[in-house]
Amino acid sequence: MAAISISALINPSTARADESVTYEVVSDVITVANIEYEDSSGRVAIPNVPLPWRIDATIASVKAPPPSGSQVRVDWRPSAGPSKWVSARIFYQGKLLCQNTLDVGDAACYGITPRIT
Structure with a gap:
C-alpha cells in the first residue's frame, strides 16, 4: 500500500502556466540597438534591431528574480x-510595469523591480 503524506492532500502541487509580457524599446533619436530579453526558453539576444521594437513573450514568472523573471x-x-535617449519597457496585463530611459548607452528593465524612469 502506497503512503500518502498529509501535506500532499492539503497542499497539492499545481502547475503554473506561463504568463505573457510585452517588451518594448523605443527612441526618437537612436535607430538601431542590440536587445536581450528573457522568455520561457531562456535568454534571447538580437543584434542590430531597428527601433522602435516590440515583442510579446511568455515567461514562467513575470516578477521572479533574474535569470528566470x-x-x-x-x-x-x-x-x-x-540627449540620445532610449527607453526599455515591460508591459504586463496591459499596464506599464517597468520603464528605464537613459542616454548613457545601455538600459534595462526587470519585472522584479517595477519602476518608471
Missing part, C-alpha cells in the same frame, strides 16, 4: 551621447 536589456553604446 521578465527582463529586457538594450545596448546602443556605439551611438550613445547626451
Whole structure:
C-alpha cells in the first residue's frame, strides 16, 4: 500500500502556466540597438534591431528574480551621447510595469523591480 503524506492532500502541487509580457524599446533619436530579453526558453539576444521594437513573450514568472523573471536589456553604446535617449519597457496585463530611459548607452528593465524612469 502506497503512503500518502498529509501535506500532499492539503497542499497539492499545481502547475503554473506561463504568463505573457510585452517588451518594448523605443527612441526618437537612436535607430538601431542590440536587445536581450528573457522568455520561457531562456535568454534571447538580437543584434542590430531597428527601433522602435516590440515583442510579446511568455515567461514562467513575470516578477521572479533574474535569470528566470521578465527582463529586457538594450545596448546602443556605439551611438550613445547626451540627449540620445532610449527607453526599455515591460508591459504586463496591459499596464506599464517597468520603464528605464537613459542616454548613457545601455538600459534595462526587470519585472522584479517595477519602476518608471
